[in-house]
Amino acid sequence: MKNISIFVLLAGLVGLGSVSCEPEYDTPPIATIPEGNLITIDTLWHWYADGGSQSITEDYSLYGVVTTDESSGAFYKEVYIQDGTRGIRLRLTSSSTMSIGDSVRVYLKGTYLDNYNELIQLDSVDPDENIIIQSNGNEITPLNLSITDLSAKETIGTTDFYTYQSMFIELNNVEFAQTGVTWADAVNQFSVNHDLNDCNSGTVLVRASGYSNYAGDVVPEGNGTFLGIMGVFGTDIQMYARTPDELDMNGNRCGFVSCSTLSAMSETFAAFTNGGSAGSQCWETVSTIGSAVWTIGDISGDQLAVATNVGSGDASNEMWLISPEITFASSNSLSFQTAVSGWNHDGLEAYILTNYSGNPNSATQTQITSATIAGSSSGNNTLVSSGSIAISSLISSGPYHIAFKYNASGISGETSAYKVDNVILTQ
Template sequence: MSPMACVDLDFDQPPAGGIDPNIPVTTTIAELKSRHVLGKNEEITDDVVLGALVISDDATGNFFKQLVIEDATGGIEIRVDVTGLGLIYPVGRKVYIKAKGLWLGDYNGLTQLGAGVDASGLLRIPSTLVNQYVISATYGNTVVPAVKTIDALSLSDVSTLVKFENVQFISAHVGLKYAEATLLGNLNLEDCARKRIIIRSSSYASFANDLTPGGNGTVVGVLGIFGTDYQLTIRDLNDLALTGERCTVTIDESFDNIASNANVDAPEWSNIAVKGTRLWQGKIFMNNHYAQATAFGDSSPEMESWLITPAITTTVPKKITFETAKAFYVQDGLSVWISSNFNGTDVTGATWTQLFPTLANSSSADNTFISSGDVNLTGIPGPVRIGFRYVGSGPNGQTGTFRVDNVKVTNL
């Protein structure tokens, strides 16, 4: 089990306010959650009592009728039909949960406690009954978030207070509204290894229309999950301290500014047809933008199209990472190359050396992006350019589709 936030229920710290009824605790949050099977609902019929601290706050509206609590073993969200929870159950308030009569359920993988079940799912605890199940104790207790890295999160971290260090909004999401409507309130944070996590904001949050900062630093929030995607929810803007210098990135292209079904036209990139006339095109699926090449429907006997990065200096050791996906696999149509003498227009006149990163292939699931892994550019005289080469043929049935996204070049 991974370390949780520092939740000391013995409170070996300066005295907190309020009176503790000292109700005997019978179960941990981790033990209670272990009773739940995703997609099912389970009634709690025995005398279960939890002791935990409140970590959520609805004062800004980014949490709504949700009370998230955490003990030393994990956290859980309680669905309640109450607003203004921060006035009654502020962050750091110790509570006891008398869970007998409540139900376990989940929403797209997020385990929750509620009052019952109907056709819509897990019900909120009615406002008139909340005090029956949630018993207030001391307040003003300190909860220290557990420091985590994006690539080492686990299910045991869900519904706990976490802190990420050396993170920043991806460049395409800097200066956007926190609850950017076109992105459904989902923005991306990244660390200096370019691992990403969604930071989700409600359109009802008081800071929904504030603009995201461009610096690097720390972010604290309650970790959630939606399907297989971890999500972070901040309580207010004080959970962010992004004022430092950004991680060094020489290329950070997620194709978010390209138009769907239009030829890719990104600054300083080259999009060139060597055979035939078809180029790499921009595509959008589920709000994700990417570059795509396919010979499907192309009448040219042969198609060879190159999507080539801007020049990359290598005086400081660098690496490149990217993601690829395939669909309707027919042929190994995608390969990756490097050149130190490409002039920006003449592909065939340049010298190219093939690279062998991990690429989507015949065994990859359709429409699923996979990481290339780190491709080390050390020792290659620069400046260099990386070329994504697609080959196919519509008349000959070589019509597999390949996609490229999230191309990043960073210092080693």
């Protein structure tokens, strides 16, 4: 790369005998690159939209700030630059010493504007003949976008372009789908794609080079902020990390629930996965007889916890649904709703467990006999309120857990399905 410089030569006087003279020297040329007409990266996009791939044969220049460099090995003979509104990839004829934050002027004559798998790029850029570094250490603020935003397109002429391609971007509240894996294959120097997810089912690829100096490092396992450059390869949007050192992904992953002791509760089971186990969101499902467990189902779209032994293959079942730990207060009041379908036996009981450590049958069990529980006269899938239950009438200290026990026997034909919803505990 060329920096504008002025060489000044000082000449001394040379005395020859009694005669002195001051010889004249030619002034050295100033090393410079023509500027020509100034354009923007957006102009290049329009040129490509209008004329496709093309050689640039006239004197044009553009200014931009470098957003990647070759220091980590993640990028080789390429840099990304951007001006106020656009970004573009520069494919270099040789490696360069450009650094992130360099403000550069790119002289365009002799370069080639084209499209590499839907990514607009400026090819054949000679670091010595086409680049002049203007200043160093310039900060460029990343665009704060969501994964969904990355797919935004715009039409120039008759051509659709990904709006944010080649831009420096910040994605928040994201995490790698798979943890415990390395960025790339450092041994064979193969690149690897990773899924980066947000907490709203959004996904984008992160591509990491096997030549990077962090290829053998493990990807972050937490949730947080990802900084990188947006690339395009065919129909795929890809993000490229500059260095893991600038990522902040040490937070709790999507769906994390703190299982600290509660003082109150309002559980509707809406945050659970329909069809999945009820043993999540700090609740437990424990089978003390048989293999069946409480799952999540619904009544007309209203999610709730479901216990049934139909299809379990077990002669008998005893399964528990156990709440998170609760701090005792004498003012605690409990209510819940239950429903039954296919009733043929009274198979559900409610309990308060104290001294619980994983096995409900080893805990102190206090049955809540005053609660109204759905039965033979309730009708299929009709939610029945338990009534208000004073915890202090059952126990005098805590901590404690609310628990629901389902008993059934395939041998005896006891196969009623019981359901629990809206477990409300007030202080």
